[in-house]
Amino acid sequence: MRVPKNQKKLHTKFIFITGGVLSSLGKGLAAASIGALLEARGLRVTLQKLDPYINVDPGTMNPFQHGEVYVTEDGTETDLDLGHYERFTSAQMSAKNNYTSGKIYYSVITKERKGVYLGGTVQIIPHVTDEIKAAILDLASSQIDVAIIEIGGTVGDIESLPFLEAIRQLGYELGKDNALYIHLTYVPYIKTAGELKTKPTQHSVKELRAIGIQPDILLCRTDRFLPPEIKKKIALFCNVEEEAVITAKDVECIYEIPLVFHQEGLDSKIMEYLNMWAREPDLSIWENIVKTFKNPKDEVTIAIVGKYVNLKDSYKSLNEALVHGGLANNLKVNLKFINADELTPENIEKQLKDVDGILVPGGFGIRGMEGKLLAINYARTKKIPFFGICLGMQLAVIEFARNVLGWKEANSTEFDKNTPYPVIYLMKEWYDYRKGCIEKRDEQCNLGGTMRLGAYPCKLLQNSKVWEAYQKDEIFERHRHRYEFNNAYRKDIEKAGLKVVGTSPDDQLVEIVELENHPWFIGVQFHPEFKSKPINPHPLFKAFIKASYEHKKQGG
Structure with a gap:
């Protein structure tokens, strides 16, 4: 044979x-x-x-x-x-x-x-x-x-x-x-x-x-x-x-x-x-894991305000990471999907009054932006735990600039190229670097044109809620985005209370923002959901669910 x-x-x-x-x-x-x-x-x-x-x-x-x-x-x-x-x-x-x-x-x-x-x-x-x-x-x-x-x-x-x-x-x-x-x-x-x-x-x-x-x-x-x-x-x-x-x-x-x-x-x-x-x-x-999942001590409800909510697989890793955060706290996590397109000043109270935490996920494009900004404002002013991921973090910066600093036309250049306050923008140095890689056909840079993709290092500021979650000075997290926080506005934004608590090692790229005088209000430029496992829940999801449960116990 x-x-x-x-x-x-x-x-x-x-x-x-x-x-x-x-x-x-x-x-x-x-x-x-x-x-x-x-x-x-x-x-x-x-x-x-x-x-x-x-x-x-x-x-x-x-x-x-x-x-x-x-x-x-x-x-x-x-x-x-x-x-x-x-x-x-x-x-x-x-x-x-x-x-x-x-x-x-x-x-x-x-x-x-x-x-x-x-x-x-x-x-x-x-x-x-x-x-x-x-x-x-x-x-x-x-x-x-x-x-x-x-x-x-x-x-x-x-x-x-x-x-x-x-x-x-x-x-x-x-x-x-x-x-x-x-x-x-x-x-x-x-x-x-x-x-x-x-x-x-x-x-x-x-x-x-x-x-x-x-x-x-x-x-x-x-x-x-x-x-x-x-x-x-x-x-x-x-x-x-x-x-x-x-x-x-x-x-x-x-x-x-x-x-x-x-x-x-x-x-x-x-x-x-x-x-x-x-x-x-x-x-x-x-x-x-299964025993914990089936026998939780209590439950929390998390609102996911996005534009792909009609297909749950659009946020598959995110949904699972929230479940992992629940497992880490012995809690059942109920997910309430809210279409950002349909969120208005008139119905926001009805939509969000019973939730224990609010999450705005990543995405691309302007559709649903105003609804997401409303949800972020609601979380910030009502002291509800908030987690902004990628675009969710960028919108948190825009909402803060508009409603705390008074820059009513603040925006991302992704949505308005002529905004007088481009607090989120396409970093020219990064764009030129990526463009050069593509023109040279550098195989090491075959990562989505001008997008920042994959794992990048981030140094954390001690005495922050993020550092408390990670218990580390440096982390590596995965990215998928093109626009960045504009450092030209960093000093004013921090002075007003939205602190930068995570940056690239050279301090040029803002990775994490955290709001002062709030139970738990964090925005991250990366996608932590991609590294969460049921055996090892991601620290930020673990901390977010814990904060949401504390909010619930205090009567909302």
Whole structure:
């Protein structure tokens, strides 16, 4: 028997996760939960998302269509599923953990233009599939035991075919013990018939097998645990072992998913099929998280005033970070989403009177700006804990300049290029630097043109609420923005009571502002939500939820 050429070369084993029947079944959460289970057994994991859309990255995509843009430590704008990967595991994501069809095709076309293919006819097979395989195999190293690869979209989509063909080829080249296929599908319960229906799963697996992939394990998304007879039926018609039919049951808390998968025997089956040995998993951390989530001592209500509130995935990391802040304080966090477009002086009291904290998240563009400014003013004057993130911090500065300093036309040059008080502006030095990088085609500066992306250092001022939260003199946080605080107005703004408590090490970039004589009013230029985990809640979210609960206990 011929030994596949790559079988003996790689220390890393691969798990390929596909989805069928319909979208939004939770492949990302399934992949992240599998990563958590394997880490609980002492294995080292990494994860990768392969998205079929033609966009080179999600950076320019509408949040209503695609959800949030998740930013990695190295400044890559990625799919939101990478946020799940980092929250559930200790793996740190980077540019090589998210590829799109656009990114793959762009690389292939660039090579063709440079003559790499020596005049040959460039085709989907082998050129595009080889590019995909190279991106997958780039994850392999002696430091990684298992790489989990999630294929975006649904089996049957024309856009997904090159990715599916690539992993089909890899399964053969790597060998059976080194590659495992897991297919997430749907088993609906029909109330009128009182039955669970397996036909959607059968058709989905049939579609997958038609392109040459036989799944080893089926994750069956459903609202109840599958009875043995249903598992037996699915196993028979889908050509898998009965023990490899795993219930992916709906849960109240997403951090319960690893526990459900372990209960169903998923991690043991993975170890068996990949011919690996590891200790039994220690899931006590996840058990404690779920226990805390389900048994809070009390609850708080946080208003999120934004313009993407009609799609909760637009603020996915933010929502989870608030939950983490609740876990750290043994509190249930109720999220009240308020459309900034619809907030007016007439209805603001009705909308915000019952909330314990107010958060204004990041975003781009002028739409919803006035509603956000109203919410910030309400938080400042009513002494309600306030957290402004990125644009939320910039708007807090604008609101303060207008209503405390009396600069009624204060604004950001993003919204008004002719404002007489540009308290937020596009820093010329930064813009020129980025422009120069792009013109020189400096690969180290391929971070979104004029945007500041990824992790940057920030020094903290002691005797501030921010320092109390972090207990550090210097932090590193991830950014995704273009406009900055204008230092020309810093002295006047600080003198009036809005203190700068966090800056870049050279003191040129303002990172954090904090209001004097207020229970908790903080604005940050970065996105702390990207570094929060249920196991390790972010200090600022922990402090914000604590302050909100103190506000509630004092009667609002």
